[in-house]
Amino acid sequence: MTIFALMPRADLQRWQSARTLADLGTMTALWLEGLVGSQPGYQPRCGPADETTALVPVLATACRAGYVTTASQPSLPLDGAGWDQRAAVHGFAGPVMALRIADAALAAGLEVIATQPGRRPGPADEAVVTRRHGRPVTSFGTMPRRVYCDAVTGWGLCHRDAVTALCQAWQVTIADPQWGRPELVWRTLAAVALAPAGGAR
Numbered sequence: 001m002t003i004f005a006l007m008p009r010a011d012l013q014r015w016q017s018a019r020t021l022a023d024l025g026t027m028t029a030l031w032l033e034g035l036v037g038s039q040p041g042y043q044p045r046c047g048p049a050d051e052t053t054a055l056v057p058v059l060a061t062a063c064r065a066g067y068v069t070t071a072s073q074p075s076l077p078l079d080g081a082g083w084d085q086r087a088a089v090h091g092f093a094g095p096v097m098a099l100r101i102a103d104a105a106l107a108a109g110l111e112v113i114a115t116q117p118g119r120r121p122g123p124a125d126e127a128v129v130t131r132r133h134g135r136p137v138t139s140f141g142t143m144p145r146r147v148y149c150d151a152v153t154g155w156g157l158c159h160r161d162a163v164t165a166l167c168q169a170w171q172v173t174i175a176d177p178q179w180g181r182p183e184l185v186w187r188t189l190a191a192v193a194l195a196p197a198g199g200a201r
Contacts, residue, residue, distance in 0.1 A: 008045065011038040012157065019161040021094060021169055025068045029060035040155045041070075041148075058190045059089070065193040066097040067172070070148075071140055073129060077180035082133040087185040088175035090140045098170035100192050105174040108188045113173040115142040127175045142171050 007015075014036060018024050030036040031047070033056060038044040048056065051074055059069050069091040078084040093101060098114055105112045113125055119142075126141025148154035149163055156163060176185050 006044040007038045007157070011036055011044070015040060015155075015158050018158055019165075021068060021092065021162075021165040022066065024092075024155070024158070024162055024165065025063040025066060028068055029063040032056045032060045032063070040151075040157055041153055055186065058186045058193065062089075062091070062189050062193040066093055067101060067189075067193065068092045068166075068169075070143070073138075073140075075176060075180050075182050075185075083130070083137075084179050085130040085138070086176045086179045087181065087183075088127065088129040088140045088173065089185060089189065090143075090171065090173040092166055092169040093172055095170060097192075098172050100195070101172050101174065101189070104188050104192045105185075108184060109177070110185060110188060111173075111175045111177050113141050113171075115171040117168050117170060120144070127173060129175055131179075140173050140175060142173070 015027060015038075018027050027036060028039065031039040032052070034047055038046070052059070052072060055072055055074060059072055063069055069089055071091075072089040073085055073087065075087040076083065076085045102112045102114045111127055113127060115121060115125055121142035121144055126139040128136040128138070129140050130136075130138035143154075145167060148166055149156050151157045155166060174185060174189070178184075
């Protein structure tokens with residue numbers, strides 16, 4: 001059974017109606033807000049993870065402003081089982097929005113990974129964001145084209161114009177270098193997303 005069969009027809013049709021990066025941002029915002037039941041690359045009929053709930057307002061705003069988020073996580077302080085994580089987000093953006101996000105993040109002292117369209121990711125294009133007992137568990141960073149263009153792992157089920165828009169976009173990851181700090185990434189992203197667009201898409 002394919003993801004085409006698993007995703008409800010109404011959700012599939014809405015995603016396939018997207019043509020631009022802005023369209024994908026709008027659809028992602030609706031999914032984050034629970035107004036669309038499925039998202040490409042995720043288990044159908046499944047919304048964001050519980051830890052994302054508090055981040056939905058800023059993520060949805062960023063998506064509508066031209067930064068199509070694909071992964072995010074809040075910070076978590078070190079717990080008794082040895083787990084900790086730092087706040088981070090990854091997404092796709094046009095060149096102007098990518099520059100605005102990168103500039104604001106660097107000015108705030110955040111870690112930035114910005115990858116131009118068509119560039120093959122390397123070891124330096126990812127950042128460890130979750131650890132257990134100090135050992136890397138999860139990384140955020142540049143997604144290979146074969147992953148985000150695939151119909152199961154990415155947006156391959158969308159219209160080819162939407163997939164082309166992703167291929168022509170920058171990928172931007174920002175992460176807090178300080179483990180367990182809760183707010184800096186989200187304040188910085190919100191400030192960019194709420195600023196006048198000025199052609200940021």
